Amino acid sequence: MKAAIVYFSGTGNTYKVAEVFKERLLTANYKVDLVDISQWSSKLRDYDLFIIGSPTYSKVASAKVFNFIDEYIEYEDNKSKDFITYTTHSWGESYGHMTLKKHLNKSGYNVISAQSFLMPNGFYMMNHEKNTEIEIQSMYRDVIKKINNMMEFYFNGKPQIDKKSIIKQVLFETMYKALNKGWIPNFANKYLKVDGDKCTLCTLCVKKCPNHNIKIRDNKIIFNDHCLACAKCLNICPKNAYLAKNKSFEQYNLVNTKIIK
Numbered sequence: 076m077k078a079a080i081v082y083f084s085g086t087g088n089t090y091k092v093a094e095v096f097k098e099r100l101l102t103a104n105y106k107v108d109l110v111d112i113s114q115w116s117s118k119l120r121d122y123d124l125f126i127i128g129s130p131t132y133s134k135v136a137s138a139k140v141f142n143f144i145d146e147y148i149e150y151e152d153n154k155s156k157d158f159i160t161y162t163t164h165s166w167g168e169s170y171g172h173m174t175l176k177k178h179l180n181k182s183g184y185n186v187i188s189a190q191s192f193l194m195p196n197g198f199y200m201m202n203h204e205k206n207t208e209i210e211i212q213s214m215y216r217d218v219i220k221k222i223n224n225m226m227e228f229y230f231n232g233k234p235q236i237d238k239k240s241i242i243k244q245v246l247f248e249t250m251y252k253a254l255n256k257g258w259i260p261n262f263a264n265k266y267l268k269v270d271g272d273k274c275t276l277c278t279l280c281v282k283k284c285p286n287h288n289i290k291i292r293d294n295k296i297i298f299n300d301h302c303l304a305c306a307k308c309l310n311i312c313p314k315n316a317y318l319a320k321n322k323s324f325e326q327y328n329l330v331n332t333k334i335i336k
């Protein structure tokens with residue numbers, strides 16, 4: 076059996092959850108391709124199981140993932156695959172995994188499981204608090220437990236879908252998708268600045284921005300108006316030159332952290 080896990084991740088949380096899915100599938104003798112959404116070049120028909128993950132932005136999944144579904148998988152002929160959608164979130168509730176499920180269902184795909192995972196808040200420089208080490212370890216344990224459980228049900232032919240109120244789901248989806256369209260594309264312009272004394276114009280943020288929203292003009296970093304609000308740029312800057320709401324901060328990037336011991 077072969078599985079693809081395709082994820083979009085700004086600060087590493089969604090990627091780390093993808094790694095846990097991968098480990099679980101490997102122990103069940105699956106062949107697994109773990110693919111960053113912007114690197115996808117395969118065909119759905121090559122896989123038996125397709126897992127797709129996104130961060131939650133204002134309660135819904137990233138536009139990047141919706142666009143991916145529209146561009147790459149909506150028109151594929153083989154609709155008999157098993158799909159799992161998931162999101163990661165850091166406070167409150169997420170409806171993103173359910174809206175992704177709905178989006179795929181509309182295109183004729185069978186989503187057999189949908190879940191959201193609470194992960195550490197890497198956005199504490201802008202919103203809510205930084206988590207304590209104890210909270211973080213407990214989140215990692217919960218993710219591993221939840222995925223083991225989810226896959227166990229799937230292997231036994233009884234997949235689980237997160238139960239969410241349909242009314243809230245429709246309400247949030249409509250409301251937040253519209254709201255997000257208004258503010259997310261200008262997130263960087265509105266909230267981020269780069270300290271010219273610290274920035275060396277190394278262009279790492281320019282190269283790594285998943286939506287090509289960052290440019291250099293007149294020896295300065297400037298932002299366009301198609302930001303995803305993924306917070307990758309501010310957290311990967313080697314000089315920590317970004318300011319969020321005019322303040323410097325401790326960077327968050329989970330990519331090199333081990334969550335499976």
Ligand SMILES: Cc1cc2nc3c(=O)[nH]c(=O)nc-3n(C[C@H](O)[C@H](O)[C@H](O)COP(=O)(O)O)c2cc1C
Nearest residue numbers: 084085086087088089130131133134163164165166
């Ligand atoms: C602009 C923005 C909006 C967010 N909105 C929410 C939200 O509504 N609810 C929530 O629980 N987390 C929210 N988060 C937190 C992220 O969903 C969470 O940290 C996620 O795990 C990040 O995934 P990543 O590290 O893969 O990018 C938001 C983060 C950002 C940057």
